[in-house]
Amino acid sequence: MNVFLFYLFSGIILICSLLTITTRKILRAAVYLLCVLLATAGLYFMLNYQFMAAVQLTLYAGGIVVLIIFSILLTSHISHRFKHPDLVKLIMGVSTAVVGAGLVIATLLSHSFQAGSAPELPVDMTVIGTQLLSTEKNGYVLPFELISILLLAAMIAAIVIAKKDKNKNSEI
């Protein structure tokens, strides 16, 4: 059952990510991206990281995809189809991907990973909350604070950039 689910999720991830970059309608690309993110959340559930999967569902599948779809609706026509990419660009992109993927897969297949033998740590909210806010060993309070400042800065920057100019009257 687990093996079947893993290969199902992997197939969804690979096929939908290929379709995301090859489809010629932009809204379909966004929906395929949503499928990829949902299948990734399924993989996290299978690995017993429930909190990570929930974050993936709410932030990626709920937040970022909705943001992308909103910006698609604001900036493009739904029926618009992309032109085919230049042949030179297509050859360059595909050859980069194939060569890179072949190199990386060959490297990781030739390396032998030693699975850890330690007992699995149960990942519940108490453990996550304690480690996220502790300054002891295995504490992550510094990146936590850094990312809070980063999110604040990103929020202010997004508001400032997307704000309309009062002086110039643009038509959109």
Added chain:
Amino acid sequence: MIQGIPLEHFLIVSTIMFFIGVCGFIIRRNLITMLMAIELILNSVNINFVVFNRYLYPDQLQGHFFSLFIVGIAAAEASVAIALIINIYRKLQNIDVENVNELRF
């Protein structure tokens, strides 16, 4: 860890996904689809972190927290990028990457 599935299968899936993202970043011209390719890349890296944590160091949580932070950074990056894209659309009326060759204020 999942019984019956070796670590390499996860890594192969995430590698192929990463390079599909790289390929999409190169061949696409629309800014929003390029942003989607970046999301694919970040997502595949996330899978790598989580799987390494679960298979190689199951008594610690480093990979888990790093993927959490990557998700947060991806959200911040997407919001700023979409604000920029909407601003570019207001100025140029389309969002093809060839037209964005001058960065005037």
